[in-house]
Amino acid sequence: MRVLIGCEFSGTMRRAFERHGHEAWSCDLLPAEDRSNRHIVGDVRAHLDEGWDLLVVVHPPCTRLCRSGRRWLSGAGDMTPPKKLPAGRTWESMKAEFAGGLALFTDCWRAPVPRVAIENPEMHDIARRRLPADVPRPQIVQPFWFGEPQYKATGWYLRGLPPLTPTQRLAEPERGSPEWKAWNRVWRMPPGAARGHERSRFFPAMADACAGQWGGYAMEQAA
Template identity: 70%
Template sequence: MLDATAYDRRALRVLIACETSGVMRRAFAARGHDVWSCDLLPAEDRSNRHRVEDARDGILEEGWDLLAVMHPPCTRLCRSGRRWMSGPGKWTEPKQLPRGRTVADLRAEFELGVELFTACWRAPIERVAIENPEMNDLAKDRMPADLPRPQMVQPFWFGEPAYKNTGFYLRGLPALEPTQMLQEPERGSDEWKAWSAIHRAPPGPNRWKIRSRTFEGVAEAAADQWGIYSTGACV
């Protein structure tokens, strides 16, 4: 485990991009950091520490110590969305499309996801964490050459009885260490089904919000472990 007593602490300027829930913002704020969130949508908690704007419109250049990008558009970048983007091989005609969508629609969303992810990764910020599922091959082909493999974590590592395989692409930050590992329930049991609620969420207008929300246990761990400042702490 990280020994917080081994490092100096000071208030960091932290930007939480692509977040409307405020979960990660509040976790860092509770530890005394100067933290703001931004998204194209207003904050659910109506915080005055939230800016409604595109992260690519200049906010990334405002002298932040740490950037955490929580929910950038990933539907077209992740492996589960690969089948909608291409058939066999690369960039061939998909065998099927979502109802009411065109190939042009999906590829425009793909380009948006690539552009936003790349802009955040290349931001002039020393410490960066971008939350995103493991990418499909089409997305990997477009990523910066220095992008590492993501650290994959589960909410139940941090005291949250749930499954949601979450990837963090990290620069200048240590991998998150579990804080309260829960014992997994028996597969197929009622408890296991409850833990799998995110993946079992029915289609609907709020499904994206349910699937993207940050668990408080994960946010608390991130604020504790990534909020430590030292010139040699996060190499």
């Protein structure tokens, strides 16, 4: 199978598909962290029509689309300025970020690829009203379903692919315990220039489940 991994610089998902025997390429605005020669630097949308069997978009911009970001997009009504904007931001820049994130999601969803998986949180109602009508609710999974001792609700919007099945679900630690706090590492990262960069790293065990299950399904369908 020819697999395109969009919006990934780390190579985690690309390497998982390669381990499962697929021809996998990653694409991101940043160069490949592992310096792979199977990485395209640029906008993934410029490469959607190059004959892929499967498109997996790992970390598209979602700050303005997720439910936690709704408060910045709606005062009274739909897409009206809120009472207060984030420091240093303008209403025009917030609308532009929203439109850009929505356009990237929509373009990838409508890609001429038979099987598509896009990672994004559950979107707020303002974003959902602007999505293509055939976009389903996402499947929400957790890293610990796949053997990663971490909490981070991960949404997958799927077209032509089955939902992921847990592979090695771990027992959850007691709430408030040191282990529970360690599982919340992603959310407890201190502010800093590298915070967004580090939070965008994908989980190897979940990537392996994606490659094994979706790659295997694509091969069965093509047989």
